[in-house]
Amino acid sequence: MPDDAPAHPKSRGAARRAQRRGPTMEDVATLAGVSRGTVSRVLNGANHVSSASLRAVQEAMRRTGYVVNQNARSLVTKRSGAVAFVLSEPSDRLFEDPVLGSLLRHCTQLLGAQGRSLMLMLAGTPEERERVLVFARGGHVDGVLLVSMHSGDPLAADLLGTGVPVVVCGRPPADGPSMPYVAADDRGGARLMTKYLLDQGAKRLATVAGPGDTPGGVERLAGFRDVLGRRATAKVIVRAASYSIDAGREAMEQLLHACPDLDAVFVASDLLAVGALQALSAAGRRVPDDVRVGGFDDSAIASATTPPLTTMRQPLSQVAAELVEVLLQLAGGRTASSRVLPTTLVRRDSA
């Protein structure tokens, strides 16, 4: 009886019936001359299985082209093997920022190597956030990687309430709920860069800071202030509206206006720095001769600007690695602590 002949012509979802049903454990077991249980055992780390049946089962799996039905498995184990990568950004940051892309890529790769899959979810709108929550509550994912949280983001707390393991990328704001995170050392990195610019002979140092409601925007500015102390007046600080090239250009224009005699600027992200470089060039300032520029991230564009950008490298692949490690530990019922990773200065030509 061919299964592409629908038994009930009127039934909706005729397509479903056309679904080729793959071989099941039972089929494999029969072919291998063993029972379901034994097949299951070889599937999950063959303990207490004779080498004879092991071989038989493996051979049977090969011949039938068996592949485990994750749904059936998840139904009983209550583990899905998937992890949600949640982008808690209101807008189109993914559009622009290579940092995010890089992080996403590394996480996907790492998770994949563990046989887990990554579900990408946006959480910009209320509906999207609700979907994320439902997803978490529904046990569709074993854990959540929450990226780019703004201060006072209620999603973090809500997610925590679902009981699903969550790890945050980037240091969460102090006023939020406490949860494990993995972050680059933004503040320390900012300190390093600020010192470096000073060491290079900067007399009048200013900064383009990131948005005040992001961890990066806060921490990197804090690092700047740590070093500059009383000299970090309001005059030498301009906040960018977002992490985009345009925002960087605008912020730099403002800065140039407020502080025309500046001879160095620490820009809180590479993308912003690209904009800043444009504004500088438009204003006729040469980099690094007139103005030294230091960025942050060492993203893909950093080496492609003119001049190439001196910047702080975020160890993104390591951030990703720690992120999934922490999450998997949590998902395994173990505890895990937050981690802060050091950043390093990459010297190019802009400072």
Add this chain to the structure above:
Amino acid sequence: MPDDAPAHPKSRGAARRAQRRGPTMEDVATLAGVSRGTVSRVLNGANHVSSASLRAVQEAMRRTGYVVNQNARSLVTKRSGAVAFVLSEPSDRLFEDPVLGSLLRHCTQLLGAQGRSLMLMLAGTPEERERVLVFARGGHVDGVLLVSMHSGDPLAADLLGTGVPVVVCGRPPADGPSMPYVAADDRGGARLMTKYLLDQGAKRLATVAGPGDTPGGVERLAGFRDVLGRRATAKVIVRAASYSIDAGREAMEQLLHACPDLDAVFVASDLLAVGALQALSAAGRRVPDDVRVGGFDDSAIASATTPPLTTMRQPLSQVAAELVEVLLQLAGGRTASSRVLPTTLVRRDSA
């Protein structure tokens, strides 16, 4: 009996036992005073349900905080509600290219709005490709969005062999298996841009083409040739090694060397154009006065270069929309045909 007290101290996976079991359909049914079947009916488009029980069930769901167990559902329906977004790129293109990020974002958004989820999968290494295949065969996904296929990519054919609906983003090479695709009109766009450059007064027009093993690299060059005809000699064509800024710079340097008197160049992608702009600037050529530059994509960087890039806009959000529409049609058992979307010229300052 608290369920956080493991019954078997030695058993691995004590964590699993600690899993809070959410309310099931049965719980909802009991509370609402109806049967499982009725709850199921309201869950799936409440047909043949009295308004009284409808309300009762909804209320019960609200009160219990019920959320459907997708695994149990998938087990019987054999539909997962997920779609794989497969990146068939050997390397780190995701790192750099905003086009991809944008596409990914739109797809995630669109799919999410349909209550479906997107699994991001890489298919760069053989192991990764195998995982994708297993995933498809295992029925973990209802369909696959295959992105950025190189010519002769065996993945496409293998994927087709699994019986899972596949739609390709970008026109697949003619020598590959025939499968539905959605693409921007690369060739037509390239023609438009080439004509435009000519119309602007270009006498000596050259091109930086994309890699020859990518649809974009082939089609856009074809469009260039369509217009230039016999004037499209090997001298005025340089292929970039990849779609990156660095590759663009290198290609432009070569081109400048091979054809020093060029006064306009069509660059096959914005990212390449950024590199080209750098090379031009390094060579002391002014844009657009000495050399006009036309890009392709209208990606986020296009408006951020100096000068801002005149480029062909790919209707990415529409590409994404058609992509998921076609895929969902296929997944619904219907047929769907490939689509080619028009590109438009965006005039900025570089040409």
Add this chain to the structure above:
DNA sequence: CGGAGCACCGTGAGCGCTCACAGTCTCCAT
């Protein structure tokens, strides 16, 4: 007034797997 037709509802049989338990069979110490 009988029964066809309809709207609604409950029930049973699974989907393909895992996990605990209960064997069986072998081997060695008593």
Add this chain to the structure above:
DNA sequence: ATGGAGACTGTGAGCGCTCACGGTGCTCCG
């Protein structure tokens, strides 16, 4: 010989859902 300790294996129950079917009770028409 006899028991116990392993090593290995089969079996049953059940995860939470959907779908077909068979039952209600009602209306409406001949």
